[in-house]
Amino acid sequence: MTLRAVLAAIRTPTWVVPGTDARHPTELAERVVRVLGDGHLAPVSVSSGLRTADGPASAIAPALRVPGRLTMSPRTVC
Template sequence: MRAPTLVVPGADARHPTGLAARAVEITPRGRLAPVGISPDLRTAADLAEAVDPAVGEFLTSLRMGL
């Protein structure tokens, strides 16, 4: 995978944070999001609200060439 990739870690056995960190290590342009998916996120709207700032920062960094 060569495209810039934002990896959002989870907080449970199905989506372990360690696996997300490893994915970033082996993905040439991977970045670990500073937020995670927690059991508190019950709806798609909850998820969107939680990750929106990280996705926005990631996209801005791409536009700026960082």
């Protein structure tokens, strides 16, 4: 099974967080969203300046707190 087929088979609502560097290009996140069965581009991005595990969480958390910002049930966001 190809990676594309595996991604297309995922039916759980999924946020894809775009990066902003060469290793994690935004364009790749956009392509993954189009292939996922229920993919959504997160309304934030993660930059190469984030160096610890707390960094991405700090970048994403504010978007999770804005009413109406989620396109899926908050229970599905991990």
